[in-house]
Amino acid sequence: MLILTRKGRQMLSGSYRLKRLHANERIAIDHIALLLRNTYHTQVSGFFIYHDPSYAKYLRMASLDEDNFWIYQLIDPLGEQMLAFAILTRKERDIFLNQIVVLEHFRGGNLAATLLSGILGLLLEKYGNDEFSSLKLETFYSNQRAMAIYQHWKMEASPGKNWYLNKVPEHDNQLQKAITTCSTITDPYGFLQLYANNNPMGTVINGDRARINGAHIDDAKILIKYLNGQMGISKICLVAEQQLQLPLIDRTITYSLGISELRDMLSTTKL
Missing domain, CATH: 3.40.630.30 (Gcn5-related N-acetyltransferase (GNAT))
Incomplete structure (x- = not known):
């Protein structure tokens, strides 16, 4: 054919x-x-x-x-x-x-x-x-x-859901000590991962934009201020289904079928 x-x-x-x-x-x-x-x-x-x-x-x-x-x-x-x-x-x-x-x-x-x-x-x-x-x-x-x-x-x-999140080894004590209120850690793949209050919160993409999780909304608000003020990142996508009053460019949603x-x-x- x-x-x-x-x-x-x-x-x-x-x-x-x-x-x-x-x-x-x-x-x-x-x-x-x-x-x-x-x-x-x-x-x-x-x-x-x-x-x-x-x-x-x-x-x-x-x-x-x-x-x-x-x-x-x-x-x-x-x-x-x-x-x-x-x-x-x-x-x-x-x-x-x-x-x-x-x-x-x-x-x-x-x-x-x-x-x-x-x-x-x-x-x-x-x-x-x-x-x-x-x-x-x-x-x-x-x-x-x-x-x-x-x-x-x-x-x-x-x-x-951030499907690339939290690739940092969970039991690496040196890395865990480096995590403060807001911080970044490069994972084994080379992605820059975001943390807030010890919670894995998202990923920086290409150095100028970020995807963050909405599961911990208070941490998300703290992280947005950190991204805006300390990293100069204003392009932010929320990985969550719910509508939130945050300065975001976009949000993601996951679909599934048996x-x-x-x-x-x-x-x-x-x-």
């Missing part, structure tokens, strides 16, 4: 294969990080962690954990070219979809559904049908179009 995409008018074989990237494939992983930065370059989506220079290092290091972190490509054997890619993380019994991207010239052929369905099939085959309970993903409140789509798919909304419901949806919905 041939698929003629809407952009680029490129002919595809229609017989795709999945390729998993491993930690030693540095060039391919760095290319993924570059594609994400180029895809999400607007001001609001600047709160994606992809904009931090440490993200490529994070992808390589996280890929070492082959049972909890996955990068998959959708490849067209006709020209051995990448059509789409997805990054996923295991969080206990959930799969978090960090991102799924169909390259611009190949959009319109339902490739996102093909890729995600294929990945789920491989993971369930390897780990069993009862290993995962749901798939979760994140969006911004400013992205009303995405929110409408997820709600149409009957996905359940829950408070936002794995069985997701597979049914992928078989009938175009992505």
Whole structure:
């Protein structure tokens, strides 16, 4: 079967294969990080962690954990070219979809559904049908179009979560002593993590913006003053569902859908 995409008018074989990237494939992983930065370059989506220079290092290091972190490509054997890619993380019994991207010239052929369905099939085959309970993903409140789509798919909304938070070793006494009322610590991936009153509160992105958690609202208020006054950071995104009277640019929300419901949806919905 041939698929003629809407952009680029490129002919595809229609017989795709999945390729998993491993930690030693540095060039391919760095290319993924570059594609994400180029895809999400607007001001609001600047709160994606992809904009931090440490993200490529994070992808390589996280890929070492082959049972909890996955990068998959959708490849067209006709020209051995990448059509789409997805990054996923295991969080206990959930799969978090960090991102799924169909390259611009190949959009319109339902490739996102093909890729995600294929990945789920491989993971369930390897780990069993009862290993995962749901798939979760994140969006911004400013992205009303995405929110409408997820709600149409009957996905359940829950408070936002910083999926890159608190990578500092919990039992490192030297690091723990360094944590004061408000402070920053560089985690093993190179991300600058924020703390307030010993609570992990968020992440600085690219040195000029921050994502902070709303679970500890009093600490969040203290941290915002610290970011504004001590670090000169005014671009702030709150990782929480609730509306709060804080000087913020955006907020995030997490959506989830059961794995069985997701597979049914992928078989009938175009992505």
